Each structure stands twice: as C-alpha cells, then as structure tokens.
Amino acid sequence: MNFGNQTPTIVVLKEGTDASQGKGQIISNINACVAIQEALKPTLGPLGSDILIVNSNKKTTISNDGATILKLLDVVHPAARTLVDISRAQDAEVGDGTTSVTILAGELMKEAKPFLEEGISSHVIMKGYRRAVELATAKIQEICVDISNNDQDNRKLLERCAKTAMTSKLIYKNADFFVKMCVDAVLSLDKDDLDDKLIGMKKIPGGSMEESLFINGVAFKKTFSYAGFEQQPKKFKNPKILSLNVELELKAEKDNAEVRVENVEDYQAIVDAEWQLIMDKLKQIESTGANIVLSKLPIGDLATQFFADRNIFCAGRVASDDLERAVLAVGGSIQSSTTDIKEEHLGTCQVFEEIQIGSERYNLFQGCPKAKTCTLLLRGGAEQVIAEVERSLHDAIMIVKRALQNKLIVAGGGAVEMEVSRYLRNYSKTIAGKQQLIINAFAKALEVIPRQLCENAGLDAVELLNKLRMAHSKGEKWYGVDFETESVGDNFAKFVWEPALVKINALNSATEAANLILSVDETITNKESQPANAGMAPPAGAGRGRGLSMQ
Structure with a gap:
C-alpha cells in the first residue's frame, strides 16, 4: 500500500500507558512531596506530637521518628518515595535528623514552585540550590566548634549531645537516666570501629521505663x-x-x-x-x-x-x-x-x-x-512504649557515636539554620540575576525548622522569628528557640548541642532530593497488565507505580 507522503503512526508504548510531562508534572510531584512534609511537620521538636499508625494487620505503632513514620506509611506516589529514601539514608548515616531532612526537602520544593509557575527553568533553580548548599555547608564547617580540646570531661560533652537528641522523644522526661545508659553503651564498644550493631537491645514488657538495665556484657x-x-x-x-x-x-x-x-x-x-x-x-x-x-x-x-x-x-x-x-x-x-x-x-x-x-x-x-559489646534491657508498660524507647535510644546512641568520632558540634533549636539563612541572604545581595532570588529562597526555606519548632510548641512563630533574625544580624550566631523561657536564647550556652555532621548531612540530602524531583519533567506509568491465565504473575516491569522517569 502506498502511503504517499504520509508518515505511518508508530506505537511505542502499550495502549493505556499513562504519560504526563512538562511544568505541570513537576508541580504535581512537588505537591505530593509537600503532602508528605505536612504529615511530618507536627512531629518536629521537643513539643512535637506523635503519630499513631495502624497497618493492614491492625498492628499499631506510636512514634515521632521521621524514618519510622515514613517507613510505615504506604507511599505510592513515585516522586514522594524520594523523601522516604532520604529519611532512611539520614537514619542509617547519622541516626537523627530524619524529620528535619524531610521537612527541609519539602520546603525547598515549595519555595521552587513559584519560580516554576513564572516560567523559570528547573535547571536554573537546581543550579542556584547547588550553589546555596555549598555555601551553607562551608558556613556550618566555619562556625562549628571543635570540642576535642575542651577542658571539660569528655563524657559530659557526649551526655549533652545525647540529651539534645532525646528532647523530642518519649523518653525526655527520663532523659538523665537514659543519657547515662546511651553514653555507657557507646563507650563500652571498641574505640576503633564503634560498631553500634554490637549494642543489643531486648524488650521486656512490664515495669516502668526506669527499671531498664544496662548490662556491660x-x-x-x-x-x-x-x-x-x-x-x-x-x-x-x-x-x-x-x-x-x-x-x-x-x-x-x-x-x-x-x-x-x-x-x-x-x-x-x-x-x-x-x-x-x-x-x-x-x-x-x-x-x-x-x-x-x-x-x-x-x-x-x-x-x-x-x-x-x-x-x-x-x-x-x-x-x-x-x-x-x-x-x-x-x-x-x-x-x-x-x-x-x-x-x-x-x-x-x-x-x-x-x-x-x-x-x-x-x-x-x-x-x-x-567486653566490646553491651546489652540494654528495656522495660515499659506497653509494647508500643518499649518500641518507641528503643527507637529513641537508637537515635541518641548514633548521635553519641558521631560526636565521639567527629568532635565538631553546633547549637540546636533552629540556631544553626537561622545563622546559615542570614549568611545566604547577605550573600544573595552581592550577586545579580535569577540566582539572587533562588539563593534567597533557599535561605527562606531554612527558616522552616525554627518556625515549625515554635508552632509545635504553641509559641508565636512570627514574633520569635523576628527576634531571631534581629539577634543573628547582631552577631548572636547561637541564638535559637528556647522552650524553657518560651522565647529565644543562646542554645550553645544552654548545652543544646548537635554534631555538625547531622546538619551537613541533612542539608545535602534535602537539596539532592529537591533537585532530583525538579529534574524529572516526565513520568510514564505502565498500564497494569492482566495475566493471560489466572494465577500467573504479571510480566516484569508491569504494575501500577512502576514507571520510567526521564529528564
């Protein structure tokens, strides 16, 4: 048959395949990630609330640990699963900051959304974010404090880092008891490799939390x-x-x-x-x-x-x-x-x-x-309570381990985020063009941490953020949210300490995740295949949610 000058239609993808692309697709992906962020926001900080998750087997889990919540949520959106991955990576690498990294990534995407709607290329935004995170990392490394030569007892320094990690946890009311347990556990390990897998945890229902035992063996x-x-x-x-x-x-x-x-x-x-x-x-x-x-x-x-x-x-x-x-x-x-x-x-x-x-x-x-190993025997009234105690101790133990390996610390409570935000704002004024706006947006996104800490504590976020901006502009680099006075204060002097590694890793992971979502402008989802015979498995690659994402 002669088609003349007509080009024959070539079918590449199976009929029913869903393909969506362009600016609308990026914004749709951002909205999915922001929905995940909204779910986690209330759990941030010392006065954050817990989330009760019931799985398909009716098993209940009560937690405010970001990695645990995201692992238990059945996230089906392919772009939103990126946030689950960075939260798990933060948990494996550092042990704490799993909620912060997800909230930061969501906020970076939210700040990018207006630029996309105005027609700015996603590659320009990604370039600005990459530059901003380099500057932010360099600033944290510049202001962090090396405590290896500190005159104070090394154990006290580790206890302070562990206590900060416990502030948002269920065990904070018993922090003094558990802080000692965490530091003893890490110090009992081989100092060369500090393998936290050699710290055994056994859960024994019944009794109070303070009946938990540390066994040096x-x-x-x-x-x-x-x-x-x-x-x-x-x-x-x-x-x-x-x-x-x-x-x-x-x-x-x-x-x-x-x-x-x-x-x-x-x-x-x-x-x-x-x-x-x-x-x-x-x-x-x-x-x-x-x-x-x-x-x-x-x-x-x-x-x-x-x-x-x-x-x-x-x-x-x-x-x-x-x-x-x-x-x-x-x-x-x-x-x-x-x-x-x-x-x-x-x-x-x-x-x-x-x-x-x-x-x-x-x-x-x-x-x-x-003895290069130890065992923690955890007690508690209900299984869900003991499980949350175990997760809380895991985070604190990882923080003590990182503080022991890398003795660079910064102040918590939103202090370091506000200082980096101030620095990036000032830097953005020295450059011209779209990059100025994007780096300024990155600086604004960092303020989500202190703002959310205030909101979860029932404090006036607008007033306290203004106080923090004023304090940091006057050179008070360690000023953050102070929950005891319900105002702002020097968190370094109050020993609200975190390893600098936690902040650096969270910033890098959040930026990578945001850039990854911004770089995907097409999603192709294969139609779910119906097996020819009942009981047969669908062919590899088929299935809802399995798809090809291309730039």
Whole structure:
C-alpha cells in the first residue's frame, strides 16, 4: 500500500500507558512531596506530637521518628518515595535528623514552585540550590566548634549531645537516666570501629521505663529447656564458657536413615552406637572443664540431664547474633566439633547468672574481659512504649557515636539554620540575576525548622522569628528557640548541642532530593497488565507505580 507522503503512526508504548510531562508534572510531584512534609511537620521538636499508625494487620505503632513514620506509611506516589529514601539514608548515616531532612526537602520544593509557575527553568533553580548548599555547608564547617580540646570531661560533652537528641522523644522526661545508659553503651564498644550493631537491645514488657538495665556484657532470654534443666546451677563466678555449633540431641534412627536388620541384636547394636556417639561428645565437653555450654543447635534432654548431674549449665538454640556477641564479650571461639577443644577456645566472665526480669528469665554474662559489646534491657508498660524507647535510644546512641568520632558540634533549636539563612541572604545581595532570588529562597526555606519548632510548641512563630533574625544580624550566631523561657536564647550556652555532621548531612540530602524531583519533567506509568491465565504473575516491569522517569 502506498502511503504517499504520509508518515505511518508508530506505537511505542502499550495502549493505556499513562504519560504526563512538562511544568505541570513537576508541580504535581512537588505537591505530593509537600503532602508528605505536612504529615511530618507536627512531629518536629521537643513539643512535637506523635503519630499513631495502624497497618493492614491492625498492628499499631506510636512514634515521632521521621524514618519510622515514613517507613510505615504506604507511599505510592513515585516522586514522594524520594523523601522516604532520604529519611532512611539520614537514619542509617547519622541516626537523627530524619524529620528535619524531610521537612527541609519539602520546603525547598515549595519555595521552587513559584519560580516554576513564572516560567523559570528547573535547571536554573537546581543550579542556584547547588550553589546555596555549598555555601551553607562551608558556613556550618566555619562556625562549628571543635570540642576535642575542651577542658571539660569528655563524657559530659557526649551526655549533652545525647540529651539534645532525646528532647523530642518519649523518653525526655527520663532523659538523665537514659543519657547515662546511651553514653555507657557507646563507650563500652571498641574505640576503633564503634560498631553500634554490637549494642543489643531486648524488650521486656512490664515495669516502668526506669527499671531498664544496662548490662556491660551480654544478656539473652532463657532458651528452650528440657527436663533436668532446673537441677543445673544458675550462678557462677569466673566460669569457663564453651560456645558450640553442635547438636547434642539423641535422634530416633528413623529420622536419620533407613537401616535393614535381620535380628534384634543388630538393632540393639545400632541403638548402642547412637548412645555411644552422643555420650562420647558429652564426655569430651566435660573433660574441657567448661562450666557453661552454649550452642546454636538444640541440646536435648539426655545432654541436659548429663550436664545437670555434673553441675554444668547449658543453653541450646541460642540465637546466632546473641551467641556471636557473647563470644566477642567472653572470648574463645565457636566450635563446630567437640574433639580437640583447647583451653584458648573457652571464654570467661566475672559473673554469670540467670535472673527473673518481669515475666521472663534472662541469662546475664557480666564483667567480661573482652567486653566490646553491651546489652540494654528495656522495660515499659506497653509494647508500643518499649518500641518507641528503643527507637529513641537508637537515635541518641548514633548521635553519641558521631560526636565521639567527629568532635565538631553546633547549637540546636533552629540556631544553626537561622545563622546559615542570614549568611545566604547577605550573600544573595552581592550577586545579580535569577540566582539572587533562588539563593534567597533557599535561605527562606531554612527558616522552616525554627518556625515549625515554635508552632509545635504553641509559641508565636512570627514574633520569635523576628527576634531571631534581629539577634543573628547582631552577631548572636547561637541564638535559637528556647522552650524553657518560651522565647529565644543562646542554645550553645544552654548545652543544646548537635554534631555538625547531622546538619551537613541533612542539608545535602534535602537539596539532592529537591533537585532530583525538579529534574524529572516526565513520568510514564505502565498500564497494569492482566495475566493471560489466572494465577500467573504479571510480566516484569508491569504494575501500577512502576514507571520510567526521564529528564
């Protein structure tokens, strides 16, 4: 067929594919991110409220931790998911500031929206934001205070940073109790790598929050026990501890293999051989002189009774991470065979005991010679309360860790944001063109943190922001919102301290997220495919929300 000069229609995308592009698409993405920001705003700061989230299984979570809330919200908008990602990244990298980074990113997008509506290219805005964040980061590095040479006790400095991290948390009323626990936990780790994964947290419902315990060593819940367990001693001083990855259980022959026998004597010989094998293993363990035997695999009733008769304590089916932390604390190594166990393979500690905590029994290893690990036993009235205590302590522990590694700090309570905002405003007056407006917009966006702190506390945000602007223009660089006097004050002098790393990371992450959203001007969403046969999975790449975003 001759088409003449007509160009044939070429179908590239499947019928029903949704494609939207242009300025309207960018503004739509910004609106989605601002909706996420609005949801998180009320949780910021010491007087921020908590959010109750109920998932599809009717499980409730009460939290004001930004990363936790965003993780539990089922965000389907592809652009808004960017905020979820930066919040998680902030949580993993620094541990705190997860709400701040999301609010900042949302505010940067909100400030960019009028420029887009006036026809300014998104690339011009992105260029201005990149320049602004470079200047902001340099300013924070310039004004931050190095506390490594401070005459004060190093521990006090860490406690102040931990207390600031707890101001917005559920545990703030018990801050003095938990601050000590956090600092003890971080200082008990190896000073070279400060691996926070070696801080174990166990949640025990019941009791008050201040009944929580810090164990300088390892604690884990009593494992499954067989008959004979109660006859074992439950307390030792300076015991020898053997850690195994060996099953000490007498198994029925039918579970292991099929054996054909012609007479009863042959069958009895097989049973005797089974008994002999496990008895040999138990005697080899006894000959090591170990007082405590721990194993990842089951320790059966025969072995339990054998150990009880010889005043040896045993625990089988110990969780893998608990056993590994125990070995790091007490020394020795995990053995996968009972033959050739030497003295150096055994660990020790000053005191081992099994105690009752709430409704559970716990095995405690304290006074460990190689203690590079610790355990926090958290108590509380309800499971949701304990879960929020755990999240709060995680944030505070990460802050103490960062403060120990990087001894550069700034004042919190919106002080550093106001100082950087003032600096960027003054800088914007020295340049001409559109960049002046964009850098000024970045400076205005930073004020969202002190403004939201005031609003959440029920204070007059307009009045306090004016006071802060005046104070910073006079050189009071550490002036921020003071919740005690419901006014403004020098937050550095009041020890409202945060690691500079938290602020730098939050600013960079928020700007990257804003620029990423601004750079996407087309979204293509594949139509959800219907499988040809019921029960078949749709082809890869199909599904609502899966899409291609291109610049």
